[in-house]
Amino acid sequence: MGRQLLRAGRFRAVGVLSNRFDAHGREAAARPVGLWTESINPPSALRESSVRRFALPLLAGLAVATLLAGCTSTPAATSSTPVAGGKLVYASGDAEPTCLDPHVGGNYPQALVATQYLESLVSKDTDGEVIPWLATEWKVSDHALSWTFTLKPGVTFTDGTPFDAAAVAANVAHIQNPATGSSTGYLALQKVAKVEALDAQTARFDLSEPDSALLDSLSQPWLAMESPTAIARPQADNCVSPVGTGPFLVTQWNRQQSIILTRNDNYSSPPADAGHTGPAYLDEIDWTFLPDSTSRYAALQTSTVDMIDNVQPDILSQAASNSSVVAIDAPRPGASNRIELNSSKAPFDDAKVREAFIRSADVDSAVKSLFFGTATRSYSALSSVEKDGISEPDLFTYDQAAAATLLDEAGWTGRDADGYRTKDGKTLELAFPVSTNQSIPAEQSLFEQLQATAKQVGFKVDLAPLDLSSWYAALGSNSYDLVSAPYTKVGPDVLRILFDSSGTVPAPSGYFANHSQVKDPALDALLTRATETTDAAEAATLYAQAQKIVLEGFYILPLYDQQNHYLLRSAVHGVRAMPTVSTPTLYDAWVQR
Numbered sequence: 001m002g003r004q005l006l007r008a009g010r011f012r013a014v015g016v017l018s019n020r021f022d023a024h025g026r027e028a029a030a031r032p033v034g035l036w037t038e039s040i041n042p043p044s045a046l047r048e049s050s051v052r053r054f055a056l057p058l059l060a061g062l063a064v065a066t067l068l069a070g071c072t073s074t075p076a077a078t079s080s081t082p083v084a085g086g087k088l089v090y091a092s093g094d095a096e097p098t099c100l101d102p103h104v105g106g107n108y109p110q111a112l113v114a115t116q117y118l119e120s121l122v123s124k125d126t127d128g129e130v131i132p133w134l135a136t137e138w139k140v141s142d143h144a145l146s147w148t149f150t151l152k153p154g155v156t157f158t159d160g161t162p163f164d165a166a167a168v169a170a171n172v173a174h175i176q177n178p179a180t181g182s183s184t185g186y187l188a189l190q191k192v193a194k195v196e197a198l199d200a201q202t203a204r205f206d207l208s209e210p211d212s213a214l215l216d217s218l219s220q221p222w223l224a225m226e227s228p229t230a231i232a233r234p235q236a237d238n239c240v241s242p243v244g245t246g247p248f249l250v251t252q253w254n255r256q257q258s259i260i261l262t263r264n265d266n267y268s269s270p271p272a273d274a275g276h277t278g279p280a281y282l283d284e285i286d287w288t289f290l291p292d293s294t295s296r297y298a299a300l301q302t303s304t305v306d307m308i309d310n311v312q313p314d315i316l317s318q319a320a321s322n323s324s325v326v327a328i329d330a331p332r333p334g335a336s337n338r339i340e341l342n343s344s345k346a347p348f349d350d351a352k353v354r355e356a357f358i359r360s361a362d363v364d365s366a367v368k369s370l371f372f373g374t375a376t377r378s379y380s381a382l383s384s385v386e387k388d389g390i391s392e393p394d395l396f397t398y399d400q401a402a403a404a405t406l407l408d409e410a411g412w413t414g415r416d417a418d419g420y421r422t423k424d425g426k427t428l429e430l431a432f433p434v435s436t437n438q439s440i441p442a443e444q445s446l447f448e449q450l451q452a453t454a455k456q457v458g459f460k461v462d463l464a465p466l467d468l469s470s471w472y473a474a475l476g477s478n479s480y481d482l483v484s485a486p487y488t489k490v491g492p493d494v495l496r497i498l499f500d501s502s503g504t505v506p507a508p509s510g511y512f513a514n515h516s517q518v519k520d521p522a523l524d525a526l527l528t529r530a531t532e533t534t535d536a537a538e539a540a541t542l543y544a545q546a547q548k549i550v551l552e553g554f555y556i557l558p559l560y561d562q563q564n565h566y567l568l569r570s571a572v573h574g575v576r577a578m579p580t581v582s583t584p585t586l587y588d589a590w591v592q593r
Contacts, residue, residue, distance in 0.1 A: 121134050135151055
């Protein structure tokens with residue numbers, strides 16, 4: 001039997017028959033498909049217009065089961081009763097967090113593990129609709145300047161502190177406090193002026209401006225609820241053992257080795273789309289750190305670990321024929337993986353030079369040769385799971401002759417002894433710091449291929465592999481011309497964070513998100529209006545206009561979707577990717593003995 005594949009979004013499988021299930025678990029007709037290519041620009045999913053939109057896919061989340069060709073039996077997950085007890089060993093290839101509190105900073109490695117012990121006010125379903133979690137209902141005022149949330153009664157944090165409206169207010173204050181050093185959460189709550197506890201079970205968010213993205217923001221793990229008692233401790237203490245309402249709690253952190261999570265036996269607050277109620281099935285999760293991709297897969301094959309993340313394209317290709325391994329594929333929402341061009345200084349303060357670099361980049365060939373069919377080229381600023389994304393492939397056609405002409409027109413007509421372009425005695429040189437923590441090996445190889453094609457038209461691209469802290473320092477000192485910086489956020493409001501002029505100002509953590517350093521009043525106005533309107537169609541039009549400014553200004557070079565690939569032993573059941581930011585939830589997980 002071929003490898004079992006659990007899919008979310010638009011991923012397909014190569015050269016095999018796929019039994020596709022709809023969102024309700026009904027089996028659709030089998031059809032031949034290709035290997036997990038997330039169709040960011042499928043002709044059938046796009047409207048015929050100059051601005052082509054993505055059809056609404058299943059959001060990256062509750063995975064849809066697909067069996068590969070050759071299967072002769074029903075997978076155990078559909079015929080077995082969940083078994084309580086036991087331990088699951090999870091091996092992560094992502095960077096180990098420096099703090100387990102996702103309010104602090106707010107990166108993806110934090111979100112991965114925090115999903116197991118923290119919970120949000122709301123969640124999302126596979127259709128992208130907001131659903132209840134710690135809040136049971138909500139309403140917005142007529143002027144859209146206040147949101148009132150009714151909270152689930154009887155919920156307590158694992159330290160015994162009640163979850164109530166005062167706790168919600170304390171969490172928002174914690175995220176907004178500059179001393180916390182929040183980035184992702186802080187930027188998402190910029191329009192929240194205050195939170196008032198109307199009574200124990202009712203919290204009102206008062207806004208400085210309307211914010212149609214508020215519910216999307218509150219669904220994310222970087223804004224999850226923590227015990228007010230715990231966050232009042234010194235930050236160093238809370239970073240080691242944050243306290244939530246979730247199905248597991250942090251009991252031990254052995255740095256550079258593992259985080260031990262144990263079951264919360266008093267758990268009572270699963271999201272509306274969970275597979276069961278009451279405590280989790282597992283007694284314990286051992287969240288281990290195993291940086292080497294080959295070693296992680298070997299550990300999975302020998303059952304040393306039960307589940308791995310950050311699976312590389314070559315490993316995914318190997319796993320396709322392994323019947324004892326199940327894959328979960330979940331593209332992230334928000335922005336596509338992209339290279340951002342720093343327009344705040346020469347040479348990319350000239351739009352012709354930006355376009356020349358983009359025309360010099362043979363991204364298509366690099367993606368095809370390096371990703372083993374696990375990724376498809378993007379021509380959008382947004383992930384393919386974002387229904388308001390537009391795709392503009394004609395803007396990103398590989399054309400070295402056009403690139404050369406553009407550089408001539410921009411005055412870069414000289415050549416040095418190595419063939420690089422020169423102007424006024426200066427070489428056309430680009431600093432490209434690369435985070436080895438965030439860019440997978442295949443992506444780093446892609447950058448090397450783009451370096452080579454750019455050289456052919458006269459760009460000297462200086463790739464500098466850096467650890468995460470050095471990479472942040474390079475960005476903070478504006479010592480870059482090109483950068484690839486993944487950013488995950490639910491909904492198209494990510495465009496405001498990445499491209500509004502305000503995004504050039506660092507958050508309290510020191511991080512700023514507008515790396516292309518676009519400062520365009522017209523773009524700012526569109527993004528502001530899009531977040532203020534309560535009309536979805538109007539917002540979609542405004543976001544489309546904003547994206548056209550970004551894409552036609554050649555501020556970014558889209559590459560492919562941000563992708564989460566998980567592999568687990570076939571004896572492990574009930575794992576799914578959250579429909580919010582595609583982190584795995586192990587609440588419903590159980591291990592067949």
